[in-house]
Amino acid sequence: MVGARTYTAGMKAAERRLFAPGDGALPPALAGREQEQAALSLCLSDLAGGHSPPHNVVLIGPRGNGKTVLLNWFERACRESATRLEVAAITSADVPDRSALLAELAPPTGIARLLPRKVGVAALASAEWAAIGTPQSLARRLIARCRRHPLAVLLDEAHTLDLDVGQLLLNASQQVRAKAPFLLVLAGTPGLLAHLGKMNASFWDRLGSGLLGIGRLSDAAAREALVEPLAGEGVDIDADALDAVIEHSQRYAYFVQLWGEALWNRRLATGETRLTATLAAAALPAVAARVTEYYQHRYRELEAGGLLPAAVAVAPAFQAGMDATATDRDVDAALAATGMDAAGRLAAREELNRLGYIWCPPGQLPPVVWSAGIPSLMQYVLDQAAPSTPDRDRGKSGAPTAR
Ligand SMILES: Nc1ncnc2c1ncn2[C@@H]1O[C@H](COP(=O)(O)OP(=O)(O)OP(=O)(O)O)[C@@H](O)[C@H]1O
Ligand SMILES: [Mg+2]
Structure with missing residues (x-):
């Protein structure tokens, strides 16, 4: 039997x-993120000690490498801290506009308390929102909140954050951090840095050890x-x-x-x-x-973005093995072979970076190099884009085989 x-x-x-x-599901072994966990843990001890860390934190990386997992791990670490900390874990979709951001992080207690419960903050007249939806008022409310308990705001999918909302949040975060224990952690795909650059807020390029790359x-x-x-x-x-x-x-x-x-x-x-x-x-x-x-x-996705020729052109530069790298110049030369002009090549490289097809990890010593987001995806793209051959048509899936 x-x-x-x-x-x-x-x-x-x-x-x-x-x-x-x-x-974002926590894996049974959260492997290989010791450095990132240490950096986040240091921020947690700052907060628990009643101080703001010296910088905010930005996690960037191509999709599927574990940004949300790290945020979830950090959220849990904050909630399990011996010191009472508050955590607001949100995604960009939760804060489509300024009033939603205020409602998530610092609902206007005074006026809102007077409103019938069911109506709540949503019923505030737009003029009132306009008055309170300023960086100063958000900052004021957040300072009061953080003085009661340190606060960590964890914002996932930040590369899709509305620019207006982002600007309000980033400006308020600078003011709050100076006065009360506060930490902002943003996570997003590699396009996040360019997105933050559009927000007319200056902190993001002085993150120091707060810029964490989450790659393979x-x-x-x-x-x-x-x-x-x-x-x-x-x-x-x-x-x-x-x-x-x-x-x-x-x-x-x-x-x-x-x-x-x-x-x-x-x-x-x-x-x-x-x-x-x-x-x-x-x-x-x-x-x-x-x-x-x-x-x-x-x-x-590459096809819909008109990026297939660029994706096919750069792939051979990364064929030397799983850890193959290419310099800016290599990538540019590969793109030049498609006949694109300089502006087109730059735009194509940025789009491939935004989609995580190629990836430039932060914190490199010179020379700064690019890596493949997923090397075998490049092989798949080459196989699919290659002219049809009898071999391929006999059922080659393009998926790699275990060797
Ligand atoms: N350090 C790790 N060790 C093992 N598995 C991991 C690790 N980090 C993430 N994973 C697994 O990888 C997968 C993707 O993780 P996650 O959703 O956090 O990626 P992401 O970077 O947030 O992706 P996206 O940009 O699409 O939101 C999940 O199945 C997760 O369990
Ligand atoms: Mg995620």
């Missing part, structure tokens, strides 16, 4: 999800992200299987979680506590289907 026992054990374990492929995981971190949770369940993975999985995942956090889920499912299906290369190969189709689906979305 071995089969029946395995089945029962599998059913029990299946009730529990181990990995977390998705959107290091080799050690990607391995840890898989091995540690599996080991916690008594499951080992063979070295050759792990090598193939890491290579296929490209050390991209979302793909690492997809792999973790697929391997965990193999473990559940077979009852094996040792994951071999054969088991990893059996898990490949499930992962490859998700990965290909993801590439398709990204490909269509």
Whole structure:
């Protein structure tokens, strides 16, 4: 009755999800973000000590690398702090205009308290909002709030923040930080810095150690992200299987979680506590289907933005391996081959950066270089854009294969 026992054990374990492929879900091992966690923890101790950190914090990185996860981790750390801190965790969609920002961070207590509950702040006449929706009034209210308890405002998807709202928030944040314990953490895709630059607020380019780049995981971190949770369940993975999985995942956090889920499912299906290369190969189709689906979305996004020629042109500059880099000059030369003029090349590079197709991590020593957002996405783009060949038409999916 071995089969029946395995089945029962599998059913029990299946009730529990181990990995977390998705959107902002805390992974079972938050690997490779020690430096970022340390920087955020330092800000937390400043706040807990009753001071504002010397700078705000901006997390930037291509999609799917773990910005929201880090924000969620920090929110939890603030809530678990021994000192009473307040946290406002919001996204740009929560604050489409100035009045929404005020309602989220500093509702006008005096007037609002007099209004019937159901009507609330939404019923305030627009003239009244206009009067209170100034940087000074937001700052005043926030200073009063922060003097009661230190406040951390965590704003996700900040690259889509309304410019007017952003300007109000950034200006108020400068005033508040000088008077009471306050921290603003913004997270967004690499276009965030250019977006902040449009807000007529000057703090963002003096972030110092507060500008944190969230890119693909290091080799050690990607391995840890898989091995540690599996080991916690008594499951080992063979070295050759792990090598193939890491290579296929490209050390991209979302793909690492997809792999973790697929391997965990193999473990559940077979009852094996040792994951071999054969088991990893059996898990490949499930992962490859998700990965290909993801590439398709990204490909269509490039296509819709008129960026395919630029994406195809720069891809060969990053073919030397997973960590291949290219200088500004290399990228520009690759784009020049498409016949774009200088302004077009600059705009194309910025758009590819905004979409995370290429990525320039902050905090580099010279020479500053670009990396591939996801190297295998570049290969997919090259494959898709290549003229049709019999080989390709025989069913090559464009998805990488585990080697
Ligand atoms: N340090 C990490 N170690 C392992 N897995 C991680 C890590 N960080 C994030 N992940 C996983 O990666 C995936 C994407 O994370 P998250 O949604 O936080 O990315 P993001 O950068 O916020 O993406 P987006 O820009 O699309 O919002 C999730 O499945 C998450 O569990
Ligand atoms: Mg996110």
